[in-house]
Amino acid sequence: MKREIKRIKQLFSGLFLILACLAVFVGCDQEDKDVIVLRVSNWEEYIDQGEWDAEEAIELEDGTVILGESSLVEDFEQWFFETYGKRVVVEYSTFGTNEELYNQLTMGDSYDLVCPSEYMIMKMMEEGMVEPYSAEFFEEENENNYYVNNVSPYIREMFGNLAIGDKMLGDYAAGYMWGTLGIVYNPEYISEEEAAHWRLLLNPAISKRVTIKDSVRDAYFAGNSIYNEALIGSQEFISSDEYYQRLSEILNATDKDTVDAVEEILSNIKDNVYSFETDSGKADLVTGKVVANQQWSGDAVYTMDQAEEDGVYLNYSAPEEATNLWFDGWVMLKSGIDGDEDRKLAAEAFVNYLSKPENAVRNMYYIGYTSVIAGDEQGAVRQYIDWCYGAEEDEEEVAEYDVTYFFEGADAAAAEEYVLTVPEDQTRRQLYAQYPTFDVVERSVVMACFDKEGNERINRMWTNVRCFDIVKWWDGVFSK
Numbered sequence: 001m002k003r004e005i006k007r008i009k010q011l012f013s014g015l016f017l018i019l020a021c022l023a024v025f026v027g028c029d030q031e032d033k034d035v036i037v038l039r040v041s042n043w044e045e046y047i048d049q050g051e052w053d054a055e056e057a058i059e060l061e062d063g064t065v066i067l068g069e070s071s072l073v074e075d076f077e078q079w080f081f082e083t084y085g086k087r088v089v090v091e092y093s094t095f096g097t098n099e100e101l102y103n104q105l106t107m108g109d110s111y112d113l114v115c116p117s118e119y120m121i122m123k124m125m126e127e128g129m130v131e132p133y134s135a136e137f138f139e140e141e142n143e144n145n146y147y148v149n150n151v152s153p154y155i156r157e158m159f160g161n162l163a164i165g166d167k168m169l170g171d172y173a174a175g176y177m178w179g180t181l182g183i184v185y186n187p188e189y190i191s192e193e194e195a196a197h198w199r200l201l202l203n204p205a206i207s208k209r210v211t212i213k214d215s216v217r218d219a220y221f222a223g224n225s226i227y228n229e230a231l232i233g234s235q236e237f238i239s240s241d242e243y244y245q246r247l248s249e250i251l252n253a254t255d256k257d258t259v260d261a262v263e264e265i266l267s268n269i270k271d272n273v274y275s276f277e278t279d280s281g282k283a284d285l286v287t288g289k290v291v292a293n294q295q296w297s298g299d300a301v302y303t304m305d306q307a308e309e310d311g312v313y314l315n316y317s318a319p320e321e322a323t324n325l326w327f328d329g330w331v332m333l334k335s336g337i338d339g340d341e342d343r344k345l346a347a348e349a350f351v352n353y354l355s356k357p358e359n360a361v362r363n364m365y366y367i368g369y370t371s372v373i374a375g376d377e378q379g380a381v382r383q384y385i386d387w388c389y390g391a392e393e394d395e396e397e398v399a400e401y402d403v404t405y406f407f408e409g410a411d412a413a414a415a416e417e418y419v420l421t422v423p424e425d426q427t428r429r430q431l432y433a434q435y436p437t438f439d440v441v442e443r444s445v446v447m448a449c450f451d452k453e454g455n456e457r458i459n460r461m462w463t464n465v466r467c468f469d470i471v472k473w474w475d476g477v478f479s480k
Contacts, residue, residue: 036088038346039111039336040073041101043328044094046115046177048072048359048366058365060383068362076353080346083144088346105129105333112336113347117328118159119217121173122449124331125164131332132171137348147174147355152374153409154441159327162446174351175372177363178327179297180436180444181218182318184281184304189291192428195317198225200292201269210292211284212269214276216462217447218324222294223262223269224251225321232321244442251322251445254454263461270465286310296326297433298369304430305368313425316433318440325444327372357381370434374407382407382418389422389431397424401431405438 050071058066073090080088093111095101098120105111116124124130138148155178160170185195189209194200201212201222212219228250231237240246270276274290281293282303295303300316307314330351337344353359357380360373364384375381391398404418422431436444450458 034087036086036342036346037091038088038113038343038350039091039093040350041093041095041104041111041114043115044096046094046328046367046369047354048362050074058361058384058387060380060387062378062383064358064378064380064383066358066361066365066380066384068366072354072359072362075359076350079353080349084345084349086342086346088349090350105335110336111333112343113330113332113350115176115328115330117326118162118169118173119447119449121169121329121331122162122164125167125169125172126449129333129335130172131334131337131344133174133332133348134344137174137352144349144352146352146357147373150355150357150360150373150376151175152372152406154405155327155372155374157409158325158441159329159446164449173329173331174355175327175329176354177298177367177369178325178372179370179433180318180440181221181294181296181324181326182300182316182433183292184285184295184300184314184316185292186285186288186312187315192315192317195292195315196320197229198222198319198321199229201294202226202265202272204272206291207272208274209290210272211274211277211281211290212294213281214278214466216458218294218296219266219269219276219462219465220262220458221251221324221445221447223265224253224258225319226265227258227261229321244445247322247443248445248448252448252450254450254457256457259457259461263464266461266465276466282306285314286312288312297436298367300433301368301430304433313429315428316430317428318432318436318444320443323436323440323444325441325446364434379417385431385435386420389420389426391421391423395423398422399424399427401427401435402437403435405441406435410438410441 048068048071050068052068054067056067060066073092077088077090080086095104098116101114101116102120102123121130136142137145139145140149155175156170159173159175160168162169183195183200189206190200194203200206201210203210212222225232232247232250237243237246274284277284281290281295282299284290285293285303286307297316304314304316332344332347337347354363355373357373357375357378360371360375361380361384364371371381373381385403398421401420401422402414402418403420404412404415407418408415426432
């Protein structure tokens, strides 16, 4: 496999941010009223920061060479001036969690463009915090509108048609990265069948050798899937005409009976796992401290890559009951844009620039996550997948892998150019994590923005699970 995650470049991230801030200072010092300052906040290590070595160049089958020399932020500033004749300086910062970003905003931090996850986007839409994209942003005949012309039709339909009250998510958010929630596991210790179910987290045979995300929503999804395993796994349920709607309702339920049942399951999981973790699970899998870990698909790719360098081959599973289909997307904030047409133009242009197929490839190569961009007629994204995962001519154990739905939409029949010939093990490894098969996305559920009562209920549940020993001790002290 030719792809190498660029996270070792994170050492340059501090320098990158310093240079970005200096650029803002210089731009302001010039007192040039025509310079647009665009304030962007994104996840940590979630954009190509350049500094690629020459040997890291990606050479596609049509002769296209992709090489990240400067950061995409710097390249955007130059492209914007060449395209629109106006200067823009990007003030780029990062956040660690959706909740951290939300708290920053409620405490008065000001940004024009941010990149939260789907449920936080829904929350911000409900609270009237976000600005709709302009009609011009969706004009396909505009050659600079790379997003609308290159976004995966499947992704656009799946997320864009989500309704939040009388608003459509697709009018307020443009996708960036997407993926699934699953389990990375060591096949030397865990069978493919065992890893195909969320109840692996309860398996006593791997007690203290499995980890789960220290995230109420991700843990709740797994626990709820275990609670409803018999129902949602039954053939009658799966063959129902309302399968997806019912699956979504069940796995987004926050009624008292469901939350109480999931609390008990998660308490049992807590007793079985090595830890609840946010980032250590990747390293623990590589070192062998644990043999399975609940992970987001992008981190799963990174983990498998790192383990492979040490001669350890891990697999990825999207459990048969259901998986969470997530995405991170760009939204403009009303408080930041504040009616400024130039700032809104720059914000939409930033999204479009990142949506150029070659830039989507740069981002995927650098961070390991999967872009929502399917690509243009030149097929840079399609070629990149083959560059990463295509089987060598003399390879014997190969399989056909169909990703037509991503490029042509959910209703498309298999198209020859999107059926890849890949090493057989990639049907369980990095390719499977980056571009899940259609049967996986069919059983995938988007996590909703829970209402106030539901949020309070699952947050109390999470406190009980995570702090049970403390609460039990506290109650014991005052009951004596």
